[in-house]
Amino acid sequence: MGCGVTKQNQKQIKKDRMPGIVVRAQFSELQSVFFPCQHSASFSVPAATAMRAALLIQRWYRQYVARLEMRRRCTWNIFQSMEYAGEQNQIKLYKFFSYLMDHFTPASSERNLIAHIFRENEVCRDAEWERYFNYKNIEVPEFYSGPHLNFPLTATNATELVEAFRTKQQLHSRYVLQLLVETWKLLRILPNINHVSTCHSKEITICGDLHGHLEDLLLVFYKNGLPSMETPYVFNGDFVDRGKNSMEILLILFAFLLVYPNDVHLNRGNHEDHIVNLRYGFTKEVLGKYRVHGKKILKLLQKIYSWLPLASVIDQKVLILHGGISDTTDLDIIAKVDRHRYVSTLRPPKQRKSSAKNKQSDQDSWDEDNMTRRRVRSMTYSSPGVSRPEVQRHSLQTLSSQVEEELRERRRRAGFSLSHGDLHNSLSSDSDSDPGENLETDAEDWKQVVDMLWSDPMPIDGCVPNEVRGGGCYWGPDITREVLEKHNLQLLIRSHECKQEGYEFCHNRKVLTIFSASNYYEVGSNRGAYIRLGPDLVPHLIQYQASRSTRDLTLRQSVGRTERSALRALREQLFAHKSDLISAFQEFDPEQTGLISLNHWATAMESVLQLGLPWRMLRSQLVNHTQDGKLNYQSWFKELAIMEPNTQLAHTNLLETLYKHHSNLETIFRIIDTDNSGLISFEEFRQTWRLLSSHLQIDISDEAISDLAQSIDFNKDGSIDINEFMEAFRLVDRTQQERSNSTLSGVHPHLLQSEHPTKTLLVSASPHFV
């Protein structure tokens, strides 16, 4: 073979190359002739040949890396679109509840189930709250081995707390409540916007979303130092939800806030919201860790959330807030809003009555009910053929069609987004309300807050509603310029979006996104990062990734792992939408051959799932077998390898609803569970399903619900454990199940999770051109 390049191959290479390359090649050939000492003495491969070989290898390698990058990007898109679809669902659900609240009689059982989440934090005297949150009666038992706190807190206390959580201890509920009460007292005197300065040559550290990832916070502290007078910090929201140590993170942040109130600054994020917490895991975490006092803790946290500052400004030049801005953002207005009125940013505040502000709680809720009743009365008289007594007897079917009709009407009038307009319309239906001016201010204030916590940047100019998340805006570089100029600022730092490198600049480096939860979607999915900012106000970025094993993974291995996880999640979604998908496939298969083209497959997938994913790029990962370029869709579902739980349920429709609306169902359960016990009664269980069916416009017969109820093993006292129920109906990936089964039988897990390239490498996403 000699030099290994045959004449024929040479010709082929030449043909594929364009003139430009030959010139370059000649140059490097010349180089090797004139500067032979650049190569080692043993070098005897002719320069031209070596060059061609190198070029070939480089071409191949770059293509290989591109394929990996494409896979990584697709995986990312999967996670992100599912995440945002979840957020959108949440908001839809909440709007549905809002609607129920506004338009049905107080006596209706559905409304009662959810009324409490809308009850404003009653304004009453501090003494009453102190009694409610009284922690002094809580005894810390002798055998308690966790950390003890003394108030006022010292730096030592805070450091010990960090150390205790690092070693997986739990803080006693007495100390938790005490710490939270002190935090609440402090937050109440803070302004809406923290003003921070880098005088004394201090560098400020800014962290983004943590989402309950304690390992990341500890890693930041390890690399950067604990908060102190020399090491000031700004934490930019989303401390909780998703990760399993949200509570510990809050306690640490609050502890340092109390010890160093001038050097630790917290901004509120969109997850600092009890409604969002119901869905994304924080509520569950608290109730699980604090069975007796969890409810109180959650209630106190609601107040704390509403008192968290909304933004921080450094040296009057750098603005830090969680989500972003919009074309109406005005810091002067923000500085003046009553931020504590926004217990949950999802819902506009109750319309303000001038005398109501300082009234007792009973008075407030009486007024609220009165107003609602008046509204309902006027509505029932005006709608044809419906008189008041009948409303209560309506079946949920008619109710839901009324709801849908109203919603459709409102959508048409106000546009389907959490917009200024929505609020205006819903409030203006009050015939007895205060004059327009208060309404305007309320609507404006609310929009300012929502925009700050929910918006995302976009690369094109303008400002449009953020339909993907369901709240806030997408804002463009022109808006950034305007707002920064208006307030004489030079940089906007925000979080809210997961970024692969932990950070990302945009809008001509005027906007910096910082995200501090590494491995957010999956181990290896992304790095975390934090910012150090000195008096020169030039951001320095430090990246990290928790968990040593991910650092040692090659690019290929980490892509593979994240990809497997994303695909697993996606396959569960597919299975949950099985009947809709089959219907869509059948539309492309009028002759009922059982086969459809891959093109039609992709179209059907997008029309049903609406995740905006590149199905043709993902096809090779999801479809293993094709017959002459066509897919047998029935057997494809079998191949998805999703295991259903073992139940004798005859009503498969119900099961599918359950899978599809898993999150919604769980959210409603937790809302109904007013005493936060984790248990609901049979009746509440039925009501949950009725609410869900009303929201989703689907038919679920009472019989089906009873069957479902009976098929579960209830506790003897006739109540259902929410956690057990959700767990029992969780879809499990069969391959995962098999893996864990083998583990049980004694096979070492490392052997199963083989990262050996040729065995577990998923096929690449690049198709051979036909």
Add this chain to the structure above:
Amino acid sequence: MAEDRENAIISEVHKKISDAFDVFDHERNKTVDVREIGTIIRSLGCFPTEGELQEFITEIEEEEATGYIRFERFLPTMTKLLMERKFRPIPEDLLLQAFEVLDQEKKGHLGTEELTKYMTQDGEPFTQEEMEEMLSAAADPDKNVIFYKDFVSMLTVDDK
């Protein structure tokens, strides 16, 4: 009939290109950052050199380079590329031969320093980052050599 078939093929190609493009169209406005074009083209099965890539980009860029490539300009040029089968993959055995050429002593492996020298000095040189990544994937960590036959197998796993 032949024309119908041709149209059907073109339509498929268009959809493939569109999907690949969409993956990097972060804000859903049919534009991608010019720096991602290489990844997109390669993921559609092409093996251009860096020089060829640059030429392609110059052809589809705006007159005043904005840093973004619009789909309307990308689609026709890319379709032509695929239909004409330009930048086709080179057979696996040729890739293997390329390694063998560099391995004059026919040891069956290349030293990491050796390979680094070739990759960062010849052809279209790798950046340091590219070199490090390749070594982390290709090199046997204990022996500091690259068994290129295994490496080639890994590089050339394709889907159906």
